[in-house]
Amino acid sequence: MPPTLSTEILVIGGGATGLGAAWDAALRGYKTLLVEKGDLTHGTSGRYHGLLHSGARYVVRDPQSAADCAKENGRLRRLMPSAIEDTGGYFVALDEDPPGYVEPFVKGCAAAGIAAAEVSPAEARRAEPLLTDRLARAFHVPDAACDSFDAAHLVSNGITAAGGEVWLRHRLARLLVEGGRVVGAELERASDGERRTVLADLVLNCAGAWAGQVAARAGCEVRVTAGKGTMVAMNYRLVNRVLNRLKPPSDGDILVPVGTVAVIGTTDIKVENPDQYAIEPWEIELLMAEGAKLLPRFREFRALRAWAGVRPLYDASKAGQPAESRLLTRAHAVLDHAARDGVEGLISVVGGKFTTFRLMAEEAVDLAGVKLGTQRACATANTPLEPAATRHHVLRGRLAASEVYPRPALVCECELVTREEVTGALTRSQSPVLNDLRRDLRLGMGPCQAGFCAGRAAALMHAGREPEPPVAESNSTLLEFLQERWKGLRPVMWGANLRQMELDLNIYRNLLGADRLPTARPPETYPTEKTA
Numbered sequence: 001m002p003p004t005l006s007t008e009i010l011v012i013g014g015g016a017t018g019l020g021a022a023w024d025a026a027l028r029g030y031k032t033l034l035v036e037k038g039d040l041t042h043g044t045s046g047r048y049h050g051l052l053h054s055g056a057r058y059v060v061r062d063p064q065s066a067a068d069c070a071k072e073n074g075r076l077r078r079l080m081p082s083a084i085e086d087t088g089g090y091f092v093a094l095d096e097d098p099p100g101y102v103e104p105f106v107k108g109c110a111a112a113g114i115a116a117a118e119v120s121p122a123e124a125r126r127a128e129p130l131l132t133d134r135l136a137r138a139f140h141v142p143d144a145a146c147d148s149f150d151a152a153h154l155v156s157n158g159i160t161a162a163g164g165e166v167w168l169r170h171r172l173a174r175l176l177v178e179g180g181r182v183v184g185a186e187l188e189r190a191s192d193g194e195r196r197t198v199l200a201d202l203v204l205n206c207a208g209a210w211a212g213q214v215a216a217r218a219g220c221e222v223r224v225t226a227g228k229g230t231m232v233a234m235n236y237r238l239v240n241r242v243l244n245r246l247k248p249p250s251d252g253d254i255l256v257p258v259g260t261v262a263v264i265g266t267t268d269i270k271v272e273n274p275d276q277y278a279i280e281p282w283e284i285e286l287l288m289a290e291g292a293k294l295l296p297r298f299r300e301f302r303a304l305r306a307w308a309g310v311r312p313l314y315d316a317s318k319a320g321q322p323a324e325s326r327l328l329t330r331a332h333a334v335l336d337h338a339a340r341d342g343v344e345g346l347i348s349v350v351g352g353k354f355t356t357f358r359l360m361a362e363e364a365v366d367l368a369g370v371k372l373g374t375q376r377a378c379a380t381a382n383t384p385l386e387p388a389a390t391r392h393h394v395l396r397g398r399l400a401a402s403e404v405y406p407r408p409a410l411v412c413e414c415e416l417v418t419r420e421e422v423t424g425a426l427t428r429s430q431s432p433v434l435n436d437l438r439r440d441l442r443l444g445m446g447p448c449q450a451g452f453c454a455g456r457a458a459a460l461m462h463a464g465r466e467p468e469p470p471v472a473e474s475n476s477t478l479l480e481f482l483q484e485r486w487k488g489l490r491p492v493m494w495g496a497n498l499r500q501m502e503l504d505l506n507i508y509r510n511l512l513g514a515d516r517l518p519t520a521r522p523p524e525t526y527p528t529e530k531t532a
């Protein structure tokens with residue numbers, strides 16, 4: 001049994017909220033450890049829409065949330081410019097949209113401090129040539145695109161630079177509760193199941209849609225509704241600005257340019273289990289139809305893949321208790337379990353948005369300071385994060401780097417990922433999982449969806465590790481990587497994508513016999529004769 005460790009603040013969850021909280025705590029000088037059961041952004045933060053909200057989306061329904069987004073939008077641009085693309089955004093009302101929404105929208109933007117400037121439909125169409133001519137009104141707002149993988153790496157580096165630690169692939173197995181106080185946790189390492197005890201003065205539960213499960217380990221009830229949202233990435237950057245429909249928020253009303261693609265989303269459906277949900281055919285049809293309302297030629301372009309994430313929606317109606325007042329005006333909540341449930345040493349941070357993660361973290365660590373009796377000022381608002389070494393969504397730099405002689409060997413042609421980048425990322429992350437490499441480098445995220453790069457990357461991973469892992473282990477990571485790609489391709493299986501899938505299937509199933517390889521774990525969802 002490894003020795004027991006101790007820390008002041010233990011953060012559960014390596015999504016935006018947990019990363020923000022650990023960064024904030026470490027900067028305030030607390031001894032901080034963050035644990036995440038998967039990779040960085042393994043949960044919702046790696047499956048979101050990619051929009052750094054200006055706040056305009058919420059001005060009518062949730063003004064507090066709008067004001068929070070507006071403030072944080074400006075701050076995050078200063079703190080992590082390398083993760084953010086200043087695309088700007090348009091809110092556009094089509095002739096079918098309710099004209100009565102425009103006035104409260106304009107007033108709401110003014111009240112929340114959001115610079116919304118009306119532009120003529122002709123000007124909007126000049127800037128976005130694919131935009132429909134059924135435009136009634138258009139407003140420019142300071143929306144932007146934010147790459148959550150880049151952002152997560154930046155914040156993670158910020159945590160370690162401030163003296164904190166980040167343990168990936170460590171799952172919270174048990175909260176240690178003594179005399180009504182959470183005093184630490186038992187953590188399980190994914191690679192070998194080894195358990196380790198960490199004593200903590202305070203545990204911050206930042207487990208997103210899983211926060212209810214974590215709180216339950218201390219006997220506390222936190223109702224988190226998992227709201228599934230589906231998105232479709234189109235294989236072209238169809239717009240240069242974020243397009244939002246100027247009407248009450250609904251399904252498929254936002255199109256975000258993210259690097260070389262454009263993402264239409266989302267839906268919002270309550271699911272029972274944040275680990276088990278399916279993308280329904282009607283969701284894809286609805287998103288494609290809504291996309292075509294904004295851009296009439298939308299369906300002429302190739303839908304590259306679909307994916308879904310689960311919103312951690314906080315339901316304040318704890319059995320027998322009235323809703324907490326802050327929830328009435330805010331979309332996130334910081335729960336003090338001592339005041340709420342009589343359990344000391346545990347704070348849960350739930351709800352919110354990616355855009356507001358820094359603010360949520362600040363509020364959570366403020367409360368942690370009160371609990372620990374050592375209040376210290378928050379420094380995150382004024383501490384810029386170092387530029388990212390790797391910018392995931394900017395192919396231009398990669399293209400220039402690959403146009404030299406001798407040409408670097410490319411592992412993934414679609415995303416221009418070189419052999420050197422793969423081996424470098426492997427050394428840095430020490431992760432034996434191809435899906436982690438995908439998040440680090442965008443490996444396999446282009447049009448062929450890993451058809452050509454998966455085998456090469458798996459070979460590099462296998463041969464590049466000391467000691468060389470069992471072949472069955474490497475086969476498993478390859479198949480799990482292909483499964484993940486396959487999951488996203490299946491819902492958009494028509495036209496060029498269908499042909500691409502046939503090609504990928506033939507390479508891996510018929511040529512390489514991937515579905516018959518010895519594996520360390522059962523490749524449950526990899527396309528077999530039956531499922532294909």
Ligand SMILES: Cc1cc2nc3c(=O)[nH]c(=O)nc-3n(C[C@H](O)[C@H](O)[C@H](O)COP(=O)(O)OP(=O)(O)OC[C@H]3O[C@@H](n4cnc5c(N)ncnc54)[C@H](O)[C@@H]3O)c2cc1C
Nearest residue numbers: 013015016017037043044045049051172208229311354355
């Ligand atoms: C479809 C969709 C689109 C969205 N689009 C936007 C958008 O465009 N802009 C925006 O600002 N917001 C958006 N959001 C909201 C935003 O993505 C989320 O609010 C935010 O990412 C939540 O971050 P989080 O850290 O709280 O949760 P998560 O990112 O889910 O992080 C929680 C982490 O906890 C880990 N964990 C769980 N249990 C354990 C355990 N036992 N041990 C260790 N680790 C554990 C999980 O693996 C996970 O990584 C969107 C949400 C959805 C669903």
